[in-house]
Amino acid sequence: xxxxxxxxxxxxxxxxxxxxxxxxxxxxxxxxxxxxxxxxxxxxxxxxxxxxxxxxxxxxxxxxxxxxxxxxxxxxxxxxxxxxxxxxxxxxxxxxxxxxxxxxxxxxxxxxxxxxxxxxxxxxxxxxxxxxxxxxxxxxxxxxxxxxxxxxxxxxxxxxxxxxxxxxxxxxxxxxxxxxxxxxxxxxxxxxxxxxxxxxxxxxxxxxxxxxxxxxxxxxxxxxxxxxxxxxxxxxxxxxxxxxxxxxxxxxxxxxxxxxxxxxxxxxxxxxxxxxxxxxxxxxxxxxxxxxxxxxxxxxxxxxxxxxxxxxxxxxxxxxxxxxxxxxxxxxxxxxxxxxxxxxxxxxxxxxxxxxxxxxxxxxxxxxxxxxxxxxxxxxxxxxxxxxxxxxxxxxxxxxxxxxxxxxxxxxxxxxxxxxxxxxxxxxxxxxxxxxxxxxxxxxxxxxxxxxxxxxxxxxxxxxxxxxxxxxxxxxxxxxxxxxxxx
Amino acid sequence: xxxxxxxxxxxxxxxxxxxxxxxxxxxxxxxxxxxxxxxxxxxxxxxxxxxxxxxxxxxxxxxxxxxxxxxxxxxxxxxxxxxxxxxxxxxxxxxxxxxxxxxxxxxxxxxxxxxxxxxxxxxxxxxxxxxxxxxxxxxxxxxxxxxxxxxxxxxxxxxxxxxxxxxxxxxxxxxxxxxxxxxxxxxxxxxxxxxxxxxxxxxxxxxxxxxxxxxxxxxxxxxxxxxxxxxxxxxxxxxxxxxxxxxxxxxxxxxxxxxxxxxxxxxxxxxxxxxxxxxxxxxxxxxxxxxxxxxxxxxxxxxxxxxxxxxxxxxxxxxxxxxxxxxxxxxxxxxxxxxxxxxxxxxxxxxxxxxxxxxxxxxxxxxxxxxxxxxxxxxxxxxxxxxxxxxxxxxxxxxxxxxxxxxxxxxxxxxxxxxxxx
Numbered sequence: 001x002x003x004x005x006x007x008x009x010x011x012x013x014x015x016x017x018x019x020x021x022x023x024x025x026x027x028x029x030x031x032x033x034x035x036x037x038x039x040x041x042x043x044x045x046x047x048x049x050x051x052x053x054x055x056x057x058x059x060x061x062x063x064x065x066x067x068x069x070x071x072x073x074x075x076x077x078x079x080x081x082x083x084x085x086x087x088x089x090x091x092x093x094x095x096x097x098x099x100x101x102x103x104x105x106x107x108x109x110x111x112x113x114x115x116x117x118x119x120x121x122x123x124x125x126x127x128x129x130x131x132x133x134x135x136x137x138x139x140x141x142x143x144x145x146x147x148x149x150x151x152x153x154x155x156x157x158x159x160x161x162x163x164x165x166x167x168x169x170x171x172x173x174x175x176x177x178x179x180x181x182x183x184x185x186x187x188x189x190x191x192x193x194x195x196x197x198x199x200x201x202x203x204x205x206x207x208x209x210x211x212x213x214x215x216x217x218x219x220x221x222x223x224x225x226x227x228x229x230x231x232x233x234x235x236x237x238x239x240x241x242x243x244x245x246x247x248x249x250x251x252x253x254x255x256x257x258x259x260x261x262x263x264x265x266x267x268x269x270x271x272x273x274x275x276x277x278x279x280x281x282x283x284x285x286x287x288x289x290x291x292x293x294x295x296x297x298x299x300x301x302x303x304x305x306x307x308x309x310x311x312x313x314x315x316x317x318x319x320x321x322x323x324x325x326x327x328x329x330x331x332x333x334x335x336x337x338x339x340x341x342x343x344x345x346x347x348x349x350x351x352x353x354x355x356x357x358x359x360x361x362x363x364x365x366x367x368x369x370x371x372x373x374x375x376x377x378x379x380x381x382x383x384x385x386x387x388x389x390x391x392x393x394x395x396x397x398x399x400x401x402x403x404x405x406x407x408x409x410x411x412x413x414x415x416x417x418x419x420x421x422x423x424x425x426x427x428x429x430x431x432x433x434x435x436x437x438x439x440x441x442x443x444x445x446x447x448x449x450x451x452x453x454x455x456x457x458x459x460x461x462x463x464x465x466x467x468x469x470x471x472x473x474x475x476x477x478x479x480x481x482x483x484x485x486x487x
Numbered sequence: 488x489x490x491x492x493x494x495x496x497x498x499x500x501x502x503x504x505x506x507x508x509x510x511x512x513x514x515x516x517x518x519x520x521x522x523x524x525x526x527x528x529x530x531x532x533x534x535x536x537x538x539x540x541x542x543x544x545x546x547x548x549x550x551x552x553x554x555x556x557x558x559x560x561x562x563x564x565x566x567x568x569x570x571x572x573x574x575x576x577x578x579x580x581x582x583x584x585x586x587x588x589x590x591x592x593x594x595x596x597x598x599x600x601x602x603x604x605x606x607x608x609x610x611x612x613x614x615x616x617x618x619x620x621x622x623x624x625x626x627x628x629x630x631x632x633x634x635x636x637x638x639x640x641x642x643x644x645x646x647x648x649x650x651x652x653x654x655x656x657x658x659x660x661x662x663x664x665x666x667x668x669x670x671x672x673x674x675x676x677x678x679x680x681x682x683x684x685x686x687x688x689x690x691x692x693x694x695x696x697x698x699x700x701x702x703x704x705x706x707x708x709x710x711x712x713x714x715x716x717x718x719x720x721x722x723x724x725x726x727x728x729x730x731x732x733x734x735x736x737x738x739x740x741x742x743x744x745x746x747x748x749x750x751x752x753x754x755x756x757x758x759x760x761x762x763x764x765x766x767x768x769x770x771x772x773x774x775x776x777x778x779x780x781x782x783x784x785x786x787x788x789x790x791x792x793x794x795x796x797x798x799x800x801x802x803x804x805x806x807x808x809x810x811x812x813x814x815x816x817x818x819x820x821x822x823x824x825x826x827x828x829x830x831x832x833x834x835x836x837x838x839x840x841x842x843x844x845x846x847x848x849x850x851x852x853x854x855x856x857x858x859x860x861x862x863x864x865x866x867x868x869x870x871x872x873x874x875x876x877x878x879x880x881x882x883x884x885x886x887x888x889x890x891x892x893x894x895x896x897x898x899x900x901x902x903x904x905x906x907x908x909x
Contacts, residue, residue, distance in 0.1 A: 277616065279616045302612060458638070462621035466708040471736070472638070
């Protein structure tokens with residue numbers, strides 16, 4: 001029996017696992033996908049919001065501001081990319097000014113530092129590509145951008161280094177409350193746990209309803225996004241929002257931490273929990289609404305589009321608490337925006353609930369730091385050459401667009417919780433995430449994966465499960481054909 | 488640091504032909520840098536025939552065509568490095584590259600020939616909605632998998648885009664036992680060569696659906712099907728025309744983009760229409776001593792023309808190194824102007840002093856024309872009026888300018904190429 005089983009390894013589950021791994025406890029994370037960061041955490045705006053949006057006194061407000069404040073030190077400890085770039089909320093009508101001011105006041109009440117209302121001129125000075133008819137904006141210097149995969153993977157790897165077990169492709173089908181603890185029925189047998197953390201993202205309600213009579217319904221809100229080439233990455237230098245509405249923060253335009261430009265999301269309610277498909281209408285809406293806030297968007301530079309689902313709870317707030325009628329079952333659900341920004345505080349709060357309940361004792365050997373995958377671009381030529389001499393794979397560039405070497409791909413495969421699929425490689429190294437979207441490097445990465453994992457290339461998947469890349473071995477590889485030359 | 492008279496970026500058909508011709512023009516110190524495992528570039532995966540009709544007067548496969556040039560490289564003892572990625576070129580032609588054996592290293596070039604080729608436009612560039620499962624490949628990636636890696640990407644295939652690689656892959660997948668259900672093309676005409684439509688689609692009863700596009704991709708893990716719909720004149724899907732095709736694979740052949748990240752990085756001016764460098768009659772870019780040829784300059788249909796163009800780039804680079812290119816005496820250039828119906832021209836300007844006796848002027852038309860005339864004007868005077876029964880964007884057009892003719896017009900300011908209809 002485990003002391004704690006955490007269901008889900010998105011940012012919330014991984015942050016909870018990492019915080020709980022400070023204590024003496026047997027912990028296991030059950031993840032239905034083949035990797036961490038496969039749900040809401042992988043497809044979102046990747047913004048570390050400042051914290052002015054949520055209602056004062058809400059968990060969203062409290063955890064956002066606290067998570068934002070902790071992000072810098074966490075990024076240093078766990079070696080993932082994060083940058084404080086600041087954000088602007090644009091106001092286009094004089095009549096909306098009170099709303100902008102209310103947002104500013106709410107932010108101050110939430111404890112957001114440095115908020116300032118800017119004039120039209122100040123706004124255009126900061127962001128020359130902001131729409132010309134902007135009349136004022138709310139500037140939040142503490143907002144930032146992060147690599148959501150980097151953050152999620154770093155948390156999970158660090159938890160793993162501190163003894164947390166991870167079981168992938170293990171889907172919880174049912175939970176039974178026992179005299180002591182719970183039995184979790186999965187496709188890989190029964191797991192027993194004294195305490196359960198429900199961090200199942202979009203399925204948080206399904207998991208909750210397995211043990212609790214107080215039923216919850218989470219609404220999935222789909223957000224479509226368009227990602228633009230790095231050439232467009234400097235079009236704006238801060239995250240640009242319109243004024244928020246009841247469906248959320250609206251379509252933003254932002255540089256990403258890796259230098260692309262991101263636009264989105266839409267907010268389309270759906271009952272389809274696997275419905276991460278983009279639609280024509282959704283993508284058109286993204287382009288149209290982004291174009292309202294920012295001028296001359298180079299929309300021809302779109303390199304990919306994607307959609308994510310965010311789990312909206314009825315009270316419009318995160319639910320992080322013990323289920324009333326199921327002692328020992330801790331919900332950590334309804335984590336929509338600002339979930340990424342809040343996750344350090346979500347992990348802390350979840351761990352704190354369990355620490356108090358279980359009387360958890362701190363470990364003496366907790367490892368607080370983790371080293372990410374070495375990026376050779378950060379090295380001097382001499383350092384890089386020393387590395388290549390030692391490990392020649394770092395001299396073999398596989399992804400041309402993002403300049404990713406075989407050495408980085410090998411590191412991604414062989415580290416704890418390593419990559420098993422093309423998407424796993426992509427999220428850890430960026431190979432395949434550039435302008436050709438894997439056109440050149442996919443065959444090479446498939447070959448490396450097959451070699452390193454000791455599997456047949458036909459079993460290599462895009463993202464686990466049935467997502468096989470190939471249908472078979474072709475009948476006549478050309479290498480075996482005799483040349484037809486006439487000489 | 489090593490230095491070379493000419494460093495050629497890319498060992499595909501353009502780089503190879505440029506190297507051979509530079510060597511034959513008397514340059515000894517030449518280096519080809521190739522990122523792949525072997526010389527030959529994309530030709531190595533083009534195992535179909537039809538290459539070399541112009542160059543060798545015989546029909547070769549891609550690897551055979553490449554082999555003709557590779558053996559010349561070896562005979563002429565031209566130096567090359569494989570598995571070597573060029574990371575940066577400075578405006579002063581300092582080339583930074585990396586490979587397993589040497590690590591990161593720098594080379595100083597007197598002249599640089601850009602021959603990096605092109606890449607395929609990905610799905611994202613079209614913003615096709617739907618899921619993002621496994622089984623969506625660009626046609627060239629599928630071609631590499633089938634012809635070089637010996638694996639089969641899928642068994643039931645729909646192809647979007649009728650570029651030449653898409654057409655070739657329709658036949659290739661069929662020969663490998665896959666079922667190709669349809670080739671959809673957004674435009675009312677194909678982007679590929681007529682002969683490929685006949686030999687790759689018609690001969691195998693594969694339907695070509697013009698004015699159609701993919702409006703949805705189904706399948707969460709692996710492609711399960713795609714929905715095609717007819718589009719109107721603006722390329723917008725027409726509601727009610729949707730047709731669902733079950734398939735496990737979607738191949739995309741939706742355009743090629745010259746790979747000019749290195750060129751842009753060194754400050755070479757690019758033409759927004761071709762996405763390739765702006766060049767003069769010597770195929771020299773806006774940076775002195777930096778030349779471009781092949782698909783990095785503009786996307787070609789036939790490798791024979793790549794070889795011809797690259798050979799010219801090699802000769803001009805050699806002349807630059809030997810200082811016999813007319814140098815400063817080049818004077819002001821005659822501008823090439825694109826008239827009605829012409830999307831771009833290569834080159835974009837001409838110094839008569841730098842011209843060889845005959846200069847091939849290549850361009851593409853903006854749509855399909857029937858019974859039109861290709862006309863060339865020297866300033867206001869029409870000097871060429873050639874009847875074309877059919878001209879299409881998928882087939883590159885060419886007129887040949889004679890140096891003599893330009894010398895006869897010393898005050899010439901501008902040459903216009905246009906399509907005139909009856």
